[in-house]
Amino acid sequence: MDIVDKARRSAMMAGIRGKDTRPELAVRKAAHALGYRFRLHRRDLPGTPDLVFPRLRKIILVHGCYWHRHPGCKFAYKPKSNPDFWMTKFEKNQARDQKTLFELVERGWAPLVVWECETKDSKILSARIASHLGHGGDDEL
Template identity: 60%
Template sequence: MDIVSPEKRSRMMAGIKGKNTKPELVVRKLVHGMGLRYRLHRKDLPGSPDLVFSRLKKVIFVHGCFWHRHPGCRFAYTPKSNTPFWLEKLEGNMRRDTLTLAALDALGWQVLIVWECEVSDLSALTRKVRLFLEVDH
């Protein structure tokens, strides 16, 4: 049983952003601080990646652990109410992600997924992003 009314839950869910999220802003600031420049949400690429490095032919997606089902993450839980709806919704997100990654791979793009829970450890995140982008700084 949900602890808030259906109307309030609907307003809460409608307020969740898909672009310019706090985790995405952390990654953008980190990459910018490395001296790298990027494009945002290129609609001509499958999945409209969050950060696009055209010259390197690399993209970064910043995924929410809940919405994209981060394996083993405590934030990737299944809601207790309306469970069939949520399972269908979240599994649909995962199927779409799989198709997006395959399409980008077919176009010759390399992909890095940064999970929402990873942005709290900036040193580990910096290493991960540097390794992916091969930044020597």
């Protein structure tokens, strides 16, 4: 049973953003601090990736642990209300994520998935981004 009424829950869920989230902003800040420049949310690519580094042919996707079901993460808990609906939704999200990754690789892009919980430690986040993009940074436009 939910602790808030349906109208309030609907308003809360509608307020969840898909772009410019706190984890995404942390990834952008880390990539920028490393000297990399990028494009945001390219609609011509599968899944509208969060950060695109065109010259490097690399992409960073920032996934919320809850919505994309980060395996083993405490934030990917099972909802108590309407679990059948939510589990179906989560399965569709995961299937879409797999399809997106496959299509990006097929088009010659190298994607990196950064999970929401991984954005909490800026040093580890920066190391992952640097490892994916290569050391040093550049003036990627």
